[in-house]
């Protein structure tokens with residue numbers, strides 16, 4: 001877990017006059033869980049999208065292992081992106097397709113797999129892995145929010161990414177379902193050895209499951225380290241944020 005799999009150096013991104021990222025530096029260790037936390041609108045999603053190449057940074061560098069993504073031509077960047085998986089807030093499933101078709105979609109469209117038996121086997125394996133073995137023929141709108149999120153994770157995992165990014169994986173879920181999703185993140189990390197990077201507002205969960213926490217504020221990382229190290233931060237905002245997040249639990 002000592003080698004960085006993703007490195008970000010001095011990253012800047014603005015939208016017109018809105019300077020969102022202002023010199024972000026971050027290292028994410030291979031096979032770790034890293035949580036990016038911070039106030040709303042502070043640039044967490046923009047940082048995510050800049051790392052995975054969905055947004056082009058204005059300045060700065062991003063590496064995946066030894067490859068500098070920010071130096072790659074678009075075609076090569078697309079190729080490297082197959083090592084990244086994403087699970088976004090709304091699970092982004094296609095409602096017109098069954099669950100099975102949703103999961104096989106990247107196999108057909110990205111990996112150009114044609115062998116129906118092989119595709120079906122992978123879909124079945126994934127559904128068993130997320131502990132929802134019998135829902136291949138259901139449509140996403142027949143599922144609960146928590147099930148949809150698990151299917152979204154399965155669709156990302158079927159590509160066997162090396163890094164899986166979760167943007168607010170538990171938004172809209174009650175605490176019990178949220179826990180099942182965090183357990184799934186931990187299983188993805190421990191059982192499949194996949195590096196997991198998550199944005200979350202659930203600070204206690206982030207502290208519980210992460211190896212590293214990075215606190216983003218106004219476009220810069222103002223604290224990062226193990227949960228214990230970040231909990232000891234001297235930064236007033238970090239201290240307040242953590243105190244308030246944990247005191248909510250005590251109410």
Ligand SMILES: Nc1ncnc2c1ncn2[C@@H]1O[C@H](COP(=O)(O)OP(=O)(O)OP(=O)(O)O)[C@@H](O)[C@H]1O
Pocket residue numbers: 015018020038039040041042043044045046047
């Ligand atoms: N594609 C875009 N075009 C213009 N502005 C954008 C774009 N994407 C994000 N922004 C702006 O960047 C800023 C940071 O947004 P971002 O979504 O990264 O915040 P966040 O920290 O993830 O917030 P939250 O925790 O509420 O999800 C906001 O001011 C937002 O309006």
